[in-house]
Every structure is written in structure tokens, then in C-alpha cells.
Amino acid sequence: MIPNLKRALIVDETPDTLNFLVRTVQNTGLYYTIESASTGEEAIRRMTEMPPDLIIMHHNLPDKTTWDICEYKKNVIYLRNTKILVVSGEMTASLREKLLEAGATEAAQRPVDVKDLTDLLHRLED
Numbered sequence: 572m573i574p575n576l577k578r579a580l581i582v583d584e585t586p587d588t589l590n591f592l593v594r595t596v597q598n599t600g601l602y603y604t605i606e607s608a609s610t611g612e613e614a615i616r617r618m619t620e621m622p623p624d625l626i627i628m629h630h631n632l633p634d635k636t637t638w639d640i641c642e643y644k645k646n647v648i649y650l651r652n653t654k655i656l657v658v659s660g661e662m663t664a665s666l667r668e669k670l671l672e673a674g675a676t677e678a679a680q681r682p683v684d685v686k687d688l689t690d691l692l693h694r695l696e697d
Contacts, residue, residue, distance in 0.1 A: 578621060579603040582614040582628035582640075583658075588681075592627055592658075592688075599689050601696060611635020615643055622649050625695065629681070630659035630670070641674035654695055658683055 579596055583589040586609075593605055603625065608614040611632045618626070618640075630637050637657050644650045654676040659666065662680040670678045679691060 576602050576604050577624040579605045579625045579627065580608065580614060580617055580623040581605060582608045582611070582626065582632065584609050584629065584632055588629070595685050595688050596627070596692065598685075599692050601692060611639055614640060618643070618650060618653075619647070623653055625654045625656065625692075627656045627658065630657050630661070630666075630678075637670055637675060638673055641670075645674055656691065656695065 581589060581592045581596065583592060589607055589609065593607060596603055596605055606617055606621070606623070608617055611634045614626070614628065614635070617623075626640070628637065628640060637655070641655065644653055644655065655674065657670050657675045657678045658681040659678065660681040662678060667678040677691060677695060679687070683691075
């Protein structure tokens with residue numbers, strides 16, 4: 572049986588982090604086709620063209636923030652089921668709570684290691 576492929580959009584302005592996130596998602600055992608973006612504008616364009624099931628994004632991109640992406644997602648009906656995982660080097664309990672209230676599905680401290688990210692992605696699948 573062929574597994575159901577889902578779409579993941581990974582957004583980070585730092586090429587090394589972007590590559591790490593892409594490789595980690597590829598090695599989770601989950602079935603995602605992966606696209607990437609390095610800016611918020613590019614992410615929004617890709618979200619519009621081919622809606623992802625999952626977005627993994629850095630909290631503060633140079634041109635957009637999680638707040639912008641969550642607001643956009645809320646206003647586009649076909650994106651409402653898209654899950655958003657936010658990673659940030661400044662993650663605090665307060666920031667995490669605000670991100671979840673804004674529409675993120677989960678938030679993690681950056682840098683995140685392979686095992687923690689893999690576990691988190693598997694939990695998001697349930």
C-alpha cells in the first residue's frame with residue numbers, strides 16, 4: 572500500500588538551519604513532500620499555491636513573523652487545518668503561550684535536536 576503523502580513547508584532564513592530541518596523531516600519515517608522558503612513572503616506564496624499540511628517556521632523571519640503567518644492562515648479557509656510548528660531561540664513559557672493562542676499548533680526552543688524534533692513531529696501526526 573502506498574502511504575498518503577502530506578505536504579510540509581519549512582521556512583527559515585538561515586540555510587544551515589533550513590537544511591537541518593528538511594533532512595530531519597525527511598528522516599522521520601513520516602511521508603511528506605517538502606518545500607522550503609527563506610522568507611515570509613515566499614512562505615505565503617507557497618501556502619497559497621499548494622497548501623501544506625504542516626509548516627515548520629522560525630518565529631522571527633526578516634520580513635514576517637509567526638503572527639503574520641498565523642493571521643494569514645486564519646483568513647484562508649483551505650489553510651485552517653494546516654499545523655504550524657514554530658521554532659525560536661527566544662522561546663519562553665510566555666512566548667509559547669502567545670504563539671499557541673495566535674494559531675500555532677506547537678512551539679519549540681531553537682536549536683532543537685533531531686530526536687526531539689522527530690518526536691514532536693510524530694506527536695503532531697496523531
